Amino acid sequence: MEFNTTTFILEIINFLVLIWILQRLFYKPILGTIAKRKQHIDQSLEEAKKLHDEAEEQRKLYENRQQLWEQEKKAAQSELHQQFEAERSTQLEKLRSELEQERQKAKVTLTRQQEEFQQQVEKQALENGARFAGLLLQQTAGPEVENRLVAMLIDELNALPETAKISFQATDTKKSLNVKVTSAYPLTTDLVQQLEQKLGQLITRPMSFQYQQDSALIAGIRIDIGAWVLHANVGQELAGFAEIAYESE
Amino acid sequence: MENGYSFAVGSLIISLSVITTWGIMLVLTLTAWLSTRRLTLFPGAIQTVVESIVAAIDEAILAVAPEHGRQIMPFIASLWIFLTIANLVSLIPGLHSPTRDLSVTSALAVLVFFSVHWFGIKTQGLKKYLHHYLTPSPILLPFHIISEFTRTLALAIRLFGNMMSLEMAAMLILLVAGFLAPIPILMLHIIEALVQAYIFGMLALIYLAGAIQSQQLNSQE
Numbered sequence: 428m429e430f431n432t433t434t435f436i437l438e439i440i441n442f443l444v445l446i447w448i449l450q451r452l453f454y455k456p457i458l459g460t461i462a463k464r465k466q467h468i469d470q471s472l473e474e475a476k477k478l479h480d481e482a483e484e485q486r487k488l489y490e491n492r493q494q495l496w497e498q499e500k501k502a503a504q505s506e507l508h509q510q511f512e513a514e515r516s517t518q519l520e521k522l523r524s525e526l527e528q529e530r531q532k533a534k535v536t537l538t539r540q541q542e543e544f545q546q547q548v549e550k551q552a553l554e555n556g557a558r559f560a561g562l563l564l565q566q567t568a569g570p571e572v573e574n575r576l577v578a579m580l581i582d583e584l585n586a587l588p589e590t591a592k593i594s595f596q597a598t599d600t601k602k603s604l605n606v607k608v609t610s611a612y613p614l615t616t617d618l619v620q621q622l623e624q625k626l627g628q629l630i631t632r633p634m635s636f637q638y639q640q641d642s643a644l645i646a647g648i649r650i651d652i653g654a655w656v657l658h659a660n661v662g663q664e665l666a667g668f669a670e671i672a673y674e675s676e
Numbered sequence: 677m678e679n680g681y682s683f684a685v686g687s688l689i690i691s692l693s694v695i696t697t698w699g700i701m702l703v704l705t706l707t708a709w710l711s712t713r714r715l716t717l718f719p720g721a722i723q724t725v726v727e728s729i730v731a732a733i734d735e736a737i738l739a740v741a742p743e744h745g746r747q748i749m750p751f752i753a754s755l756w757i758f759l760t761i762a763n764l765v766s767l768i769p770g771l772h773s774p775t776r777d778l779s780v781t782s783a784l785a786v787l788v789f790f791s792v793h794w795f796g797i798k799t800q801g802l803k804k805y806l807h808h809y810l811t812p813s814p815i816l817l818p819f820h821i822i823s824e825f826t827r828t829l830a831l832a833i834r835l836f837g838n839m840m841s842l843e844m845a846a847m848l849i850l851l852v853a854g855f856l857a858p859i860p861i862l863m864l865h866i867i868e869a870l871v872q873a874y875i876f877g878m879l880a881l882i883y884l885a886g887a888i889q890s891q892q893l894n895s896q897e
Contacts, residue, residue, distance in 0.1 A: 431691055442754070452708040460723075461730075
């Protein structure tokens with residue numbers, strides 16, 4: 428337990444030297460390395476923060492752009508929708524117009540078809556009527572009817588207008604004229620005399636009469652005087668009745 | 677002449693404690709040089725251990741003296757490292773701890789004593805530093821002065837007494853109990869060595885921090 432001054436002094440020197448050695452070889456390099464590492468970590472963190480901030484900024488920028496794009500898209504969609512609506516209205520109006528025209532055409536066609544059908548039906552009815560009337564008159568007609576028709580013809584010859592009488596007179600007066608008289612039944616002598624006398628009054632030239640019978644006339648007579656034909660028979664009247672139907676079309 | 681292991685250089689007698697201290701210094705120097713040759717930002721196992729030791733010491737010092745911790749760090753860290761190794765040296769057969777020598781512990785205590793004043797004056801200036809002896813009352817000046825000497829003496833005696841008694845106790849137990857006792861005694865020795873190194877270094881740190889921050893504490897009061 429004795430105190431040694433030499434040891435005391437040497438230990439003080441030793442420890443001071445040890446502090447200097449450790450400070451130079453141990454603490455300083457290690458603390459420097461730790462500081463560098465800390466600086467490196469801080470720098471990395473700062474860079475990471477910077478990158479994060481940049482990423483955040485980019486994200487905000489992207490969101491703003493996306494918002495603008497969304498607005499532009501909505502505006503374009505709205506404009507396109509309006510164009511579609513306008514085009515649709517135009518096309519719809521055009522289609523309606525075409526449909527109206529088609530409808531009018533169809534209506535006209537239908538009306539025409541109905542009219543044609545009606546005319547055809549009327550014609551058919553007239554023909555049927557004429558045929559039925561013909562059949563009926565064929566069964567009911569007889570010499571009496573024919574006599575009355577001849578008498579009616581003679582009366583009508585008396586009542587001929589002056590213009591018709593002049594046309595008969597204008598024919599050639601020297602040349603003999605063939606007059607063909609066709610009747611459904613044989614004519615009575617009295618009627619023949621009245622007929623020849625009456626035609627002699629109308630036509631001043633010589634005439635040769637030829638009489639024949641035709642059941643198609645049903646009742647009455649037909650007189651062929653050159654180019655002239657005088658009808659006073661049921662068959663001709665029925666044919667004329669049917670012709671009226673044809674003319675009315 | 678201690679234990680017969682000493683030699684003389686002229687009129688100077690080099691004791692075993694000094695020789696052991698040189699050996700410890702050599703080992704510490706080599707270890708420091710080898711472990712810090714290739715320091716990288718991405719440390720290996722050895723670098724991690726070394727950095728952990730230094731970082732732990734640095735944090736402990738900064739916790740007590742946050743503002744001036746880096747100034748006193750080399751002194752306190754060297755105390756802790758040197759005392760830890762010196763206290764554990766006696767575990768090696770044939771060697772004795774330098775800290776069982778009163779001359780060694782006295783030298784360290786005197787270094788602490790002067791360091792306290794050196795760092796106190798360096799950080800605050802002579803006038804302000806000396807002023808703290810007159811606070812809170814000039815009447816306390818003698819007690820402050822006595823305290824400075826007694827705590828230095830206590831530092832030296834505490835470490836010396838503990839380490840010497842530890843070695844003596846271990847030797848006595850070995851003599852009495854033979855080979856059955858060494859392992860528990862060795863465990864006790866390790867713990868005691870670490871605790872004493874920690875206490876000496878921590879007291880030195882507190883004394884230094886008190887001297888450095890005394891003016892600041894006074895102004896706060």
